[in-house]
Each structure stands twice: as structure tokens, then as C-alpha cells.
Amino acid sequence: MSKTLKVGLIGYGFAGSVFHAPVITSVPGLALTKVVERRSDKSKERYPWVEVVKSAEELYADETIDLVVVTTPSTDHYDFVKDALLAGKHVVVEKPFTPSSAEADELIALAKKQGKVLTVFHNRRFDGDFLTICELLRQELLGDVMEAEFHWDGFAPVLKSTNWREGSEPGTGVWYDLGVHLLDQALRLFGVPATIAADIRKQRGGEAHDYFDVTLGYGTGLKVRLKSSKFVRESxxxxxxxxxxxxxxxxGIDPQEAALIAGAQPSAVRNWGKEPKELWGKINTSLGGLRAEGVIETIPGSYVDYYRNVMEHINGQAELEVKPEEARLAIQLIELALQSSKEGRALPVTFAETAPIA
Incomplete structure (x- = not known):
């Protein structure tokens, strides 16, 4: 029988309260037990049964905690993940994995030494639109893909936020924050590219980069463009x-985030992750020699599936969906893209190959 896993959550800011706690508490077999909140007890308002502790050390010292979820700023991921692994806990860490691939390598090696599961919260693999694209490629409905473009844009021309993401420390900026999602999706779909060419900028006068335009080149002739700007009013x-x-x-964007921000609980919502018809993607293709044009119903997304997979893997029932080595690859590409942007040239990618789904 599957063991119920007791979960300890480090941090109850935006990521912890919006993305992690509601999803964890929607998975039968996971029991949110302790939350590290240094300056408040907000988690008890929604989850009155949890115990709030004021330090991560108190969490690590609890021998009943099986899984630690780290939702701190990415600038601190390395230390929290390392300490949790040394305390004998399985670990989920928010994306991006770490600010550097060298730190990621250390943590992967430590997890193996400790015999513990380590994974990164690449929840965008569980967006409905991405799942739909995966299925389109599996069924070869587009044929050999030769060009792809992924956007994560918005309109915020004036820098107002002063949170850690806009700081100057390693691991900050939109390329780490949003770009890592698009990189993970590209790696999942198409594997490791042969080249990378990047233009990463600070357009609003802040300390951290807030724009990227990155092109991944493949030996097959495929070109994948990843782009984000804060000056896009017309999407x-x-x-x-x-x-x-x-x-x-x-x-459009997967509806799960907006629902979670609004306070919805995935386990309490019928048809969770289902997208309205007006946002379904448009397809224009050939089927059996006939031209077909129309819309494809978006597969419902499910962040719950991420945590269900983690639980099942810890219990020896499933292969881990998001492997730490895959998350490390994304960090390597982030670093190489920053070098490409600085040098103003395309750079070869020499990392180990991973098998795409396409």
C-alpha cells in the first residue's frame, strides 16, 4: 500500500500560497503538515491543521516529515535544498533549480548520495496548451516541425516592483524566471539544440534583465524562438x-494560474484546468491527403499531476516526470544564452543529448 507522505513547506509567499499549498492539499496521499513562516501564520487561515514553525531547521528536525518543498527566492535555493537533503528529506524545489549549473550538479550528486528524490517544479509541463502540443507532435499532425515560436509577453513598461526578481543577484531577471519555463518546454519537445543565439536586455532601467529573444538552432533545420517583453500590449x-x-x-494562457490566484482549490473544482472554446488553438494541416482547418480542443491542464507523480515516484510506483538532470540542462542553457548575449554571437551547445518527445 502507498504511504501517506507528510509534507513540509518552506515559504508561504506567492509561490507557496498560490501554486504549492493548494495543489499539495489536492493530492490524496500527501499531507501538508508544517509550514515555515518567519513573520506570520497566514497558512493556518486556509489550512488550520498545519503547524507553523519559524525556521527551516525546525522542519528538518522533524523525523516524520518525508518531503520538503522549497519555495524561497531562487537566490536561496541551493542552501535550502542542500540542508533538506542532508536532513534526509525528499525535496521539491521551485524553478529555476539554482542560479548556476555547478550548484545544480552538486545537489544532484548529494541527492544520489543520500538516496533521496530531488525534483524541480516545472509545472508548465502540465499546462493544457503544452499538453495539447505534445499530443499534436506525437500524432505527427504537423509533420516535421521546422519553426516554432513561444512567447511570454506582457505590458508593464514602467518598473514598479521591488521584489527579489528585479534585483542584481545571480538567478534574478525574466530569463531565469520565465525563460526557464520556455526552455524546459523546448527541451521536452525537441531535445538539446545544436546552437543558441540570445539577446537578453534591461529595457526598463532596472538591475535585472526584463527582455529576452533567444533562438535555438537544430541540425535538422528546425529553429525555435523564445521571447518575452514587457512592452507588448497587443499579444x-x-x-x-x-x-x-x-x-x-x-x-492565451493556461487557466490554472488565474484560478489559483483567485483562491480556487483544484480538488474542489469540477473540470479543473478546462479551457474555454474561444481560446482553443487553430490548426491548418493535411490529413490523409485532405486539407483540414479548424480548432483543437485544449487538453485540460493539471498541476495536481505533477505532485501526484512525485508522490508515486517516492512510493516506487512511477518514473519521475521532472528529473533534476533535465532541470539542470535548462540552467546550462540559461548560462550559455547569457554568454551569447554578452558576446553578441551564436554559440554551439555541447551538452549531453536528451530524447525529445517529438
């Missing part, structure tokens, strides 16, 4: 893929 498609048989274009 581009979120995803656009073009192949030998046809194209798929998708606007």
Missing part, C-alpha cells in the same frame, strides 16, 4: 508551430 500567439504538413497557433 502575439503564445505558441506557433509550423511543419511539413501544417501549422498550429495558440493564443
Amino acid at each position: 502575439f500567439p503564445r505558441y506557433a508551430l509550423h511543419g511539413a504538413k501544417g501549422s498550429f497557433v495558440k493564443y
Whole structure:
């Protein structure tokens, strides 16, 4: 029988309160037990049964805690993950994994030495639009994809926020914050590229970069462009893929984030993650020699599936969906892109190959 895993959450800011706690408490077999909050007891308002502790050390010292979830700023991920592993805990850490691939390598080696599970919260693999694209490629509905463009744009031309993401420490800025999601998706779909060419900038006068335009080149002729800007008032498609048989274009963003921000509990919402028809992606392709044009119903997204997979893997029932080595690859590409942008040239990618799903 599966063991119920007791979970300790470090941090109850935006990520901890919006993305992690509601999803964890929607998975039968996971029991949110302790929350580290240094200056408040907010988690008890929604989860009155949890015990609030004021330091991570108190959490590590609890021998009944099986899984520690780190939702601190990414600048602190290395220390918290290392200490949790040394305390004998399995660990989920928010993305990005770490500010540097060298730190990621150390943590992966430590997890193996300790015999503990280490994984990164790449929840965007569980967005409905991405799951739909995965299925389109599995069924070869677009043929060999030769061009793809992923956007994460917005309109915020004046820098107002003063949180850690806009600071100057390693691991800050939009390329780490949002770019890591798009990189993880590109790696999942197409594998490791042959080259990377990046333009990463500070457009609003802040300390951290707030714009990126990154192109991944593949030996097959495929080109994947990843882009984010704070000066986009009229949205581009979120995803656009073009192949030998046809194209798929998708606007809008997965509805799970907005629902979670509004306070919804995944386990209490019927048809969780289901997207309205007006946001379904458009396809123009060939089927059996016939031209087909229309919309593709978006597969419902489910961040719950991420945590269910972690639980099942710890219990020896499933392969781990987000492997730390995959998350480390994304950090390596982030570092290489920053070098490419600084040097103003495309750079070769020499990392170990991973198998794409396409």
C-alpha cells in the first residue's frame, strides 16, 4: 500500500500560497503538515491543521516529515535544498533549480548520495496548451516541425516592483524566471539544440534583465524562438508551430494560474484546468491527403499531476516526470544564452543529448 507522505513547506509567499499549498492539499496521499513562516501564520487561515514553525531547521528536525518543498527566492535555493537533503528529506524545489549549473550538479550528486528524490517544479509541463502540443507532435499532425515560436509577453513598461526578481543577484531577471519555463518546454519537445543565439536586455532601467529573444538552432533545420517583453500590449500567439504538413497557433494562457490566484482549490473544482472554446488553438494541416482547418480542443491542464507523480515516484510506483538532470540542462542553457548575449554571437551547445518527445 502507498504511504501517506507528510509534507513540509518552506515559504508561504506567492509561490507557496498560490501554486504549492493548494495543489499539495489536492493530492490524496500527501499531507501538508508544517509550514515555515518567519513573520506570520497566514497558512493556518486556509489550512488550520498545519503547524507553523519559524525556521527551516525546525522542519528538518522533524523525523516524520518525508518531503520538503522549497519555495524561497531562487537566490536561496541551493542552501535550502542542500540542508533538506542532508536532513534526509525528499525535496521539491521551485524553478529555476539554482542560479548556476555547478550548484545544480552538486545537489544532484548529494541527492544520489543520500538516496533521496530531488525534483524541480516545472509545472508548465502540465499546462493544457503544452499538453495539447505534445499530443499534436506525437500524432505527427504537423509533420516535421521546422519553426516554432513561444512567447511570454506582457505590458508593464514602467518598473514598479521591488521584489527579489528585479534585483542584481545571480538567478534574478525574466530569463531565469520565465525563460526557464520556455526552455524546459523546448527541451521536452525537441531535445538539446545544436546552437543558441540570445539577446537578453534591461529595457526598463532596472538591475535585472526584463527582455529576452533567444533562438535555438537544430541540425535538422528546425529553429525555435523564445521571447518575452514587457512592452507588448497587443499579444502575439503564445505558441506557433509550423511543419511539413501544417501549422498550429495558440493564443492565451493556461487557466490554472488565474484560478489559483483567485483562491480556487483544484480538488474542489469540477473540470479543473478546462479551457474555454474561444481560446482553443487553430490548426491548418493535411490529413490523409485532405486539407483540414479548424480548432483543437485544449487538453485540460493539471498541476495536481505533477505532485501526484512525485508522490508515486517516492512510493516506487512511477518514473519521475521532472528529473533534476533535465532541470539542470535548462540552467546550462540559461548560462550559455547569457554568454551569447554578452558576446553578441551564436554559440554551439555541447551538452549531453536528451530524447525529445517529438
